[in-house]
């Protein structure tokens with residue numbers, strides 16, 4: 001009820017004048033039956049907290065924060081079905097029921113036969129990219145996420161970003177600014193030689209590129225180039241459900257296909273995927289690696305056992321495997337995705353209308369503000385993004 005009132009308030013304030021979409025209020029497609037109190041603070045207290053944290057919001061305690069927008073990672077509330085799954089979790093060391101459930105859910109969604117459960121996305125990245133990487137190897141991506149790049153570079157390999165040209169233009173309204181530049185992909189492969197390309201990684205949505213979606217046509221073009229040069233094609237599928245929403249609504253020919261089937265079609269183009277379950281599996285911890293090739297999966301499984309755990313749980317407890325399996329299905333719920341994407345768009349469109357430089361169109365899981373453009377008087381080496389976060393924190 002309270003949230004609806006906030007929405008109405010905001011609509012009354014801004015709606016008629018600057019909101020270009022038809023007046024339409026969206027409410028959460030769920031009821032809230034458990035609440036966690038947040039600690040309220042005064043402006044004076046916040047000024048002291050942020051000074052004591054040396055103006056580094058990462059050093060604040062959660063009890064000092066009213067509205068926590070630090071990350072989208074692992075912060076979703078779980079559904080009643082997921083909590084029921086937590087109670088059903090089977091904690092057997094080998095062959096747990098919960099593992100069977102998770103494995104078959106991931107196989108059904110991705111079509112990849114080999115599934116390796118990890119404690120979060122970067123653990124899956126470390127296993128696959130340290131095995132494939134090393135000195136003299138190259139990885140190519142629309143944009144490497146920071147943990148992806150770190151794992152690749154730690155192995156001694158080189159990470160090359162080739163986002164599409166529209167991605168560089170903040171105001172371009174191209175609907176798929178998360179795409180990879182496929183001409184650059186061909187060139188990069190021919191410059192370094194196909195045998196030196198460890199993998200091509202398509203990140204959907206393109207998180208570090210503003211949460212912008214990737215079109216099916218782009219994924220198809222990337223797949224074809226990889227197939228032609230016999231290069232491994234991996235999807236970083238953290239936000240594959242949100243990406244499917246954008247394809248359904250913005251890419252011609254996809255408005256009849258359900259979101260989950262769009263995701264399945266995209267998975268069918270690649271050789272494997274890496275996922276942080278803290279994103280579109282709607283849980284607080286977990287991840288996985290799924291592969292098509294038996295030999296590659298066997299090599300990665302050896303690394304999994306050494307650093308994560310036995311093959312039928314890896315880095316995840318049984319109860320969490322249940323919650324991930326359920327979340328992976330629930331995330332494709334049409335009402336949920338509509339509420340999720342529209343809420344982000346609503347916030348972003350209003351910020352844009354107020355003159356705040358945002359990456360446009362508004363992407364999936366976040367609104368990206370160009371702090372350098374907002375504070376042109378603050379040089380990059382004095383961290384305008386950090387300043388903006390500190391100023392927002394002081395406000396509340």
Ligand SMILES: *Cc1c(COP(=O)(O)O)cnc(C)c1O
Nearest residue numbers: 120121122145147207238276278
């Ligand atoms: C979050 C994320 C990761 C890393 O996953 P963790 O669970 O945080 O280790 C990798 N790639 C993308 C695109 C992500 O969003």
